[in-house]
Amino acid sequence: MASGSTLQKAIDLVTKATAEDKNGNFEEALQLYEHAVQYFLHAMKYEAPSERAKQSIREKCVSYLDRAEKLKKHLADPTGKSNKKNKPVADGSKSSDNKESDDEEDEQSKKLRGQLAGAIVMEKPNIHWDDVAGLLAAKEALKEAVILPIKFPHLFQGGKRTPWRGILLYGPPGTGKSFLAKAVATEANNSTFLSISSSDLVSKWLGESERLVKQMFEMAREKKPTIIFIDEVDSLCGSRSENESESARRIKTEFLVQMQGVGCDNDGILVLGATNIPWTLDSAIRRRFEKRIYIPLPEAGARNIMLHKSLGDTPTTLVEADFLKLAKNTDGYSGADISIAVRDAIMQPIRKVQHSTHFKKTRGPSPVDSNLIVDDLLSPCSPGDYGAIEMNWMDVPGEKLLEPPVTMDDMLNAFRRTRPTVNEDDLKQLTKFTSDFGQEG
Structure with a gap:
């Protein structure tokens, strides 16, 4: 997404909202104001405007949220009559105190929702199930939990057949847990996707962290069907101990209460967690994740697919036998x-261009128009090659350079330089956790 596109989208939505507001179309205006605020907060989080611009956006968001709240109250009570909370009582000062308390609570709620709104994924990542190599069990579980209930809700009405409400994806780092979550965000049409990290929920102010957790679930219930994706869930929900802070304990308690959904309707809400170290999770939190799916290191077949996808349309001399050999050697x-x-x-081809002292003319597709075959392209070569011209890459016209293809030697050298990052001890712990609590992905 181009820089500034989200901000421009927010401005367009606000313009439409104010127009609908003036025309008395309050329901449309309310939706537009809320969407505009989400886009403004997304722009603040990901498009990195200046601090001055951020402050301006925050002030505008507060005013838009305030107007949205007024519209919401008007739509709920178009006659303008007071609800029970605001009815006068015998003691006038008590009524005033109640009103001030309600106003303060509303302001705090708006502030917390403003902090969380930036976690709503507005633009779909454009990653589909087919982009995920292997992991069939994980994909099936996610389809059961997310796609089927949205597409065929009648299959899950009444009886004992209910979609999964908590799925934990665990495994070594770099195996595709977050990638799977992006696929869910893309494939789950008409659903809200909240991408949460510990920084979104942990606050230095006393009591604010657990209120953020509560607001997150309330937002999810209002916007359901909703997927709440919590990356590195262990950083928020580690095992309870005597040495942990009171704040950390309260966050975990609030998570347990909200995931359990006592007194609340959690239908249509999936909590999707990801972690590299599942054994550190609190046992009560672990129980809330009904499905615990191990995302292992890829097998040879999946590694072959990954090699193809990683190379993409880069020019290469590799044949299928080379891919099979690389997949076999990268266990x-x-x-x-x-x-x-x-x-x-x-x-590596770019490095060859940089270090080459000789180039020769060759035939190939034009870098400007791939459908056009030309004879005067320049490609790096050895000094002794027939037709070699002494020159460096600075002397080559931009539209005349033919990049060398990636070779098998380039791939082998790259894998010799790049060692696996997964620790053998961690794999043993993950295997033990799977035998005790999980299932293979």
Whole structure:
């Protein structure tokens, strides 16, 4: 997404909201104001405006939220009659105190929702199930929990058939847990996706962290069907101990209460957690995740697919036998490790261009128009090659350079330089956790 596009979208939504507001179309105006605030907060979080711009956006968001709250009250009570909370009582001062308390609570609620609104994923990541290599059990569980209840809600009405409300994805780092979550965000049409990290919920102010947790679940219930994705869930919900702070204990308690949903309707809400160290999770939190799916290191078949996807349309001399050999020789590499190694390999042709002292004319597709075949392209070569011209890359016209293809040697050298990042001891602990509490992905 281009820089500033989210901010422009927010401005367009506010313009439409104020127009609808003036025309008396309060319901449409309310929805537009709320969407505009979400886009403004998304822009603040991901488009990195200046501090001055951020402050201006915050002030505007407060005013838009205030107007949205007034519209919401008007739509709920179009006659303008007071509700029970605001009815006068015998003691006038008590009524005033109640009103001030309610106003203060509303302001605090708006502030907390403003902090969380930036976690709502507005733009779909455009990652689909087919983009995820392997992990069939994980994909099936997520489809059961997210896609089927949205597409066929009648299958889950009445009786004992209910969709999963908590799924924990665990495994070594770089195996695709967050990638799976992005696929869920893309595939779950007409649903709200909240991407949460510890920084979104942990506050230095006393009592604010647990209120943020509560507001997060209340937002999810209002906007359901909703997926709450919590990356590195262990940082928020680790095992309780005597040495932990009172704040950390309260956050976990609030999570337990909200995930249990006592007195609340949690239908249509999925909590999706991801962690590399599931054994550190609090046992009560672990129980709330009904499905605990191990996302292991990729097998040879999945590694082969990853190699193809990582290379993409980069020119290469590799044939299928080379891919099979690389997939076989990369046992122990995670998906992230493979991606990094391939990125190193596809940089090798650029390094050849930089270090070459001779170039020769060759035939190939024009860098300007790939459908046009030309004869005067320049490609790096050895000084002794026939037709070699002594020159460096600075002398080559931009539109005349033909990049060398990635070779098998480039790939092998890259994998020799890139070692697996997964620890053998961690794998043993993950295997033990799976045998005790989880299932294979």
